[in-house]
Amino acid sequence: MDVNFTQEDLAFRDEVRTFFEEEYDFDLAKQLFNDRAGNYKSAIVAWQKKLHKKGWIAPGWPIEFGGSGWTVTQRYIFECERGRLGIPDAVPFGLKMVGPVIYTFGNEQQKERFLPRILRSDDWWCQGYSEPSAGSDLASLQTSAELVGDEYIVNGQKVWTTFAQFADWIFCLVRTSKEIRKQQGISFLLIDMKSPGVSIKPIITIDGKHSLNEVLFEDVKVPVENLIGEQDQGWTYAKALLIHERAGIAEVADSRSSLNALKAQAADEICGGTAIIEDPVFQMRLSDIETELMALEYTELRVLASMAEGGMPGPESSFLKIKGTEIRQAISELALQLVAYYGGALDTNLEPGVLGHDFASQARVNYMYGRAASIYGGSNEVQRNVIAKMVLGV
Amino acid sequence: MNFKLSEEQSMLKESVSRFVRERYDFDMRKEVIKTAGGYSPDYWSTFAELGWLSIPFAEKYGGFGGTIEDVAVVMEEMGKGIVVEPYIPTVLMLGQLLSLSRNDPLKEKYIPKIIDGSCLGAFAFLERQARYQFTDIRTTGTQQGGHFIVNGEKAVVFNGGNADVIAITVRSSGEQCDRHGVTVLFLESDTPGIEITSYQMMDGQMAANMVFKDVLVPHNNVLGTVNSGTELVEAMIPLVLLASSAEALGIMTSLNDLTVNYAKTRNQFGAPISSFQALQHRMVDNFMAVEQSRSMLYRGLCAYADEGAEDQNERLRSLHAMKVVVAKSAKRVGEEAVQIHGGMGMTDDLNIGHYLKRLISIATLFGDADFHQKRFNELSYSTI
Numbered sequence: 001m002d003v004n005f006t007q008e009d010l011a012f013r014d015e016v017r018t019f020f021e022e023e024y025d026f027d028l029a030k031q032l033f034n035d036r037a038g039n040y041k042s043a044i045v046a047w048q049k050k051l052h053k054k055g056w057i058a059p060g061w062p063i064e065f066g067g068s069g070w071t072v073t074q075r076y077i078f079e080c081e082r083g084r085l086g087i088p089d090a091v092p093f094g095l096k097m098v099g100p101v102i103y104t105f106g107n108e109q110q111k112e113r114f115l116p117r118i119l120r121s122d123d124w125w126c127q128g129y130s131e132p133s134a135g136s137d138l139a140s141l142q143t144s145a146e147l148v149g150d151e152y153i154v155n156g157q158k159v160w161t162t163f164a165q166f167a168d169w170i171f172c173l174v175r176t177s178k179e180i181r182k183q184q185g186i187s188f189l190l191i192d193m194k195s196p197g198v199s200i201k202p203i204i205t206i207d208g209k210h211s212l213n214e215v216l217f218e219d220v221k222v223p224v225e226n227l228i229g230e231q232d233q234g235w236t237y238a239k240a241l242l243i244h245e246r247a248g249i250a251e252v253a254d255s256r257s258s259l260n261a262l263k264a265q266a267a268d269e270i271c272g273g274t275a276i277i278e279d280p281v282f283q284m285r286l287s288d289i290e291t292e293l294m295a296l297e298y299t300e301l302r303v304l305a306s307m308a309e310g311g312m313p314g315p316e317s318s319f320l321k322i323k324g325t326e327i328r329q330a331i332s333e334l335a336l337q338l339v340a341y342y343g344g345a346l347d348t349n350l351e352p353g354v355l356g357h358d359f360a361s362q363a364r365v366n367y368m369y370g371r372a373a374s375i376y377g378g379s380n381e382v383q384r385n386v387i388a389k390m391v392l393g394v
Numbered sequence: 395m396n397f398k399l400s401e402e403q404s405m406l407k408e409s410v411s412r413f414v415r416e417r418y419d420f421d422m423r424k425e426v427i428k429t430a431g432g433y434s435p436d437y438w439s440t441f442a443e444l445g446w447l448s449i450p451f452a453e454k455y456g457g458f459g460g461t462i463e464d465v466a467v468v469m470e471e472m473g474k475g476i477v478v479e480p481y482i483p484t485v486l487m488l489g490q491l492l493s494l495s496r497n498d499p500l501k502e503k504y505i506p507k508i509i510d511g512s513c514l515g516a517f518a519f520l521e522r523q524a525r526y527q528f529t530d531i532r533t534t535g536t537q538q539g540g541h542f543i544v545n546g547e548k549a550v551v552f553n554g555g556n557a558d559v560i561a562i563t564v565r566s567s568g569e570q571c572d573r574h575g576v577t578v579l580f581l582e583s584d585t586p587g588i589e590i591t592s593y594q595m596m597d598g599q600m601a602a603n604m605v606f607k608d609v610l611v612p613h614n615n616v617l618g619t620v621n622s623g624t625e626l627v628e629a630m631i632p633l634v635l636l637a638s639s640a641e642a643l644g645i646m647t648s649l650n651d652l653t654v655n656y657a658k659t660r661n662q663f664g665a666p667i668s669s670f671q672a673l674q675h676r677m678v679d680n681f682m683a684v685e686q687s688r689s690m691l692y693r694g695l696c697a698y699a700d701e702g703a704e705d706q707n708e709r710l711r712s713l714h715a716m717k718v719v720v721a722k723s724a725k726r727v728g729e730e731a732v733q734i735h736g737g738m739g740m741t742d743d744l745n746i747g748h749y750l751k752r753l754i755s756i757a758t759l760f761g762d763a764d765f766h767q768k769r770f771n772e773l774s775y776s777t778i
Contacts, residue, residue, distance in 0.1 A: 001397050001463060003696045073395045263775065283771040291690075291715040291770065298689035305395050319682055384678045385671070392654050392677055394668035 003301065009073050016081045023050050024087055041124065041166045048090050048121040057119055058095055065103045065111070066119045072308040076301060083253025086261065093163070094118040094125040097241060098171040101188065105229040105237045114190070128158040128172035128191070128215060129238070136382045138173070139182045139235065143217060145174035145189055147224065147231070152176075152189060154197075154220040160376070164200050164213035167193050173238055176231050188234035190226040197221070207368035208346065242317065242378075249317055250300045250324035255293055258331045258366075262286070262338065265359050269338055276338060285337075289330045296323050315390040318383035325373035325380060332370035335363040343367075397692060403467045409444055410468050414475035420745040423598070426478060431556050432600040433479045442511030447485055450633070451493060455505035462633050463695050466640035473644025476745070476752050478598040480514060480553035486637055487552070488515030490630045491561045491578060495617035500580055504559060516557035516583075518548035518604055519627065526761040528563065529624055530571045533606060535564030535579060537613070537620075542566070542579055544587075544609040554602025555592030557583050562606075567621050576623035580615040597752040631760050632698055632713050638756045639691050639720040645749050645756075646684045646724060649731040652746065653677065656735055673734060680730050683723035690719040707773055714770040721763035724753040 005013070029043065051057040059075050061067030070078070082089070090096075099118045102110055117123045134141040143156025154174060164170065170191050177185035191198065197220035203212040229237055263286065266277040276282050303316045336343050342356025343364045352358050374380040388394050399407060417437070426434045441447050449464050451457025458464070465486070472481065489508050492501055507513035524530035533546025544564055554560070560583050568575030583590070587609035592602040618626035654677055657668035667673055694716035697709045728750035732739035739746045757763065 001399070001692060001695060002699070003395050004700070071395075076395070266775075277775050280768075280771070283775050284767060286775060287715075287718070287767050287770050290774065291718045291767070292686065294693060294712065294715045295686040295690040295719050298693045299685055301395060302397050302689060302692070305397050308395075309398075319685065323682060323686070381675070384675045387678045387681065388674035391681055392668075392674070394654065394658060394666075394674055394677070 005073065005077070009077060012074055013077045013081065016078055019054060019056075020081060020085050020087060023054075024085070026085075029088075041163075044088065044091055045121045045124075047088075051090065052120055057090065057121075058099065060096065061099065061103065065115055072301075072304045076304070079253040080256075083256040084260075086257040089251075089254060091121075091124070091163070093127055093167075093171075094121070094123060097127060098125050098169075098190070101171070101228060101237050101241050104240065105188075109225065110190075110228065123168045124163070124166045126161050126164045126167035126170045126193075126215075128161060128170045130160045131157060132159055136379050138378075139186065141173055141175060141186065143172065143174045145176050145187060145222070147176070150224045152222040152224065152227070154189070154191065154217045154222055156217050158215040158217075159213075160203070161200075161213045161215045162211055164193070164215050165202065165210070169193060170198075170215060171228075173234050176234075179232075183235045185232050186234040186238075187231050188228040188237045189222055190228065191217075191220065191222050192226075195220050195222065205369060206371070207365040209365065209369065211369070250296055250320035251328060252293065252297045252300055252324065255324070255327050255331060256297075258328070258335070259286075259290060259293065261359075262331060262335050265335070265357065265363075266338055268357060269340075282334075282338075285334055289327060289334065292323070292330075293327050296320070296327060299323070315387045318378075318386045318390075321377060322380045322383050322387075328373050329370050332363070332367040335359075336367040339363045399467065403464060406446075406449075406464065407467050407471055410446070410471035411474070413440070413444070414471055414477065418475035418477060420748075423476060423478065427594070427598045432594055432598070433556065438479055438514075439511050441479065441481070442509065446481075447511060448509040450485065450490065451505050451509060455501055456509050457505065462636050462698060465633070465637050466691065466695060469637045469640040470644035470647075473641035473752075474648045476598065476645065476748055478600075480516075480556065480600070482634060482637060482641075483517060483553035483557070484508060484513075484515040486634050487517035487630065488557070488559060488561050490633050491517060491617050491626060492580070494626060494629050495578075495580075497580070497615075497617055500615065500617070507558075513558045514553060514556050516551050516553045516560050516602075518551040518554065518560055518562040520548060520550050521546070522549045526765045527571065528627060528760075529573050529576055531563055531565040531576060532570055533562070533564050535566045535577050535611070537566065540613045542577070542611045542613065542616075544579065544606045544611055546606055548604045548606075550595075550601045551604055552599060552601050554583075554604055555590055555600055559583065560604075561617060562604075563623055563627065566623075573624045575621050576627075577620050578617040578623035578626050579611045580617050581609070581611050585609055585611070595755060597755040598748070599755065632694075634760060635713060635717055636691070636694055636698060638759050639687070639694065639716055642720050642724045642753055642756045643684070643687055643691055645753055646680075646687060646727045649727055649746065649749050650677070650680050650684055653680070653731045653734050656738075660736075667734075676730055676734065680727050683726050687720045687723045690716040711770060711773050714766040714773070717761065717766040718763050718770060721757035721766070724757050725763075728753040 048057060056068055058066055059068045059070050059078060063069040095118060099115060102114050129138060131141045131143060143158065145152040145154045170193055172189045172191055173186050174189050175185055176187040179185040197218040199216045201214040202210045203214060204210055205212055263277060266282060267275050269276045300320060339356060339360040342360035345355050445458060446468055448456065448458045449460040453459040492504060504513060508515065519528045521532055533548060535542040535544050548562065560581055562579050564577050564579060566575055566577040587607045589605040590602050592600060595601050657673060658666050660667050693712050697712035700709065703709050731746050732750060735746050738744055
């Protein structure tokens, strides 16, 4: 057993550090990422284009499709450095979700048409899975696609669609036939968001921001060449997607970065003349989280190492998802606790710093939006059902 | 990056596992605990024959020259049988104090005897007022001529009643709680002036209180250097923390297996209780607690092995965090196993409660979760 870095690994770490420090615009990012509705898209796309130019945009993809060809250790190093510097992860919808489905199940034309644009961040993708009556029970989805000639006619409604307002494309699960087993009869369809009949309604979430949307389809015509794989087999592809990209599902690097930020904030926030970081009770709360995070980091490494050896991913993604989101939420809860009264103030026109620290408002937003983490991607209760079935055999 | 056992480790694991399966089921363990010594000399000889007692000792003393990772492999399997034989007190506490001490004459004389099973050991470090602060020492070691004269009392000396040789911490200078001024002495247990009262702990392990009255220990029996015993003890403790965490991991694994199997066969309301979602989710949480503990053990082992690490602070943080996660998980998994077994979990005849007792004892060894979490906090937050 060892986790030692080779000379090559250390050289790679230096290269990653140098690249991040030289290419990532920390000042700009600070302003832009706090404002989801505003310049978020242009900022993250600009950064992703730099990563693409360097050949580092798709660590998980096979080399033949534009992947980085990294070892497990290199991916770990990249994530560590990213988390240490607080650099956000690439937007997952194209790179981690639909991309792998296209290169695994798509035909040659689809690969040529979509993959390079995903790698270059030319297209912004969003995910059309959930519906008003299909949440955790995703297979109950009802959005229909009827084949007429060489086009599908799509009707229905998707919901909780993150960043649909930015999207050029949406990948959808649609019902193409009504089978007895609801998992059958679902197809995987790529839909151009500019198609006539597609409309978006914003959903303002409890953080006061606009990240989520309803996406409505009214007699939307989708060319049959936008079907992935075979008709009625979409559930299989979607499931493969769910267990495909587990590197990063635990979001260890991002939790590490938020935790570092929280520690720095706790050193700035004073109560009774003493920094909160010195408070033994607050320290216990911090280390309750940090020790679990240290364990999760190795749990993720164990999963990655076993996959590198050709091990088939099983229920580990559920495990990583549950623990990862529990930790992310715990950090956001403690961050909100830290900013006390000031965390309650909605965005004001006051000068920065007048009402507590600058990070107070962001703590509220992160906490509120963070509630979604244990709901999205299959609620943590559903993930526990998955583990119960697959690991415990109950 | 590699988390797999080596071929040698796999064989070792299988060998201990077979011993536990074939010769250490719960009824056999009961027989062992009932004996006067509270352990089986026959089994101890078997351990020697199979080479388990030699693992962490240097080859030049007849040892296997193994690592703490190899010991962890053994301890995890021992945990599954809640083996009570005094491996930790003899091979790790006393044995590693000796190994780390640079007292070559003592090593040459005693390590081969530990390895061949003819010498049991104990480490007398605890005093009744000291709790987890092992440097809180009233027992005095006064230097006179070529000797230390030892006076005082040690409590809960694991394996104290069975030990042939003992390492003891004495206050050789300074105040009661000073880090400096602690000396570790090595002595045979039949040295005149030692009064031993032996008793059994809740986990089946034997322990003893020891009163020392004008006990003479030759200066040649100092382990480490005079007044710098704290450093020696602190070099040994991580080995015990790693080994006992591995043991806890074995116990937790067994408890989860037993609990899931029980839930599948126990019927209530016309269905196996494993079909109830409330219980499924609890069992999943227990499963995750064990996996997190395994990850933390691996992190601890990797950190310990990385002696030349740039960041020594990070090494220590990993060890403290390991103890925090393992001790918390141990408590959780043990308590949940009793709960899900219902009334059966309360019976002394069933092994479940006995696994819990050993987990609680391990959680306490060299500091509980809170103690280590405070150390972790000091290393992590106070310096910002």
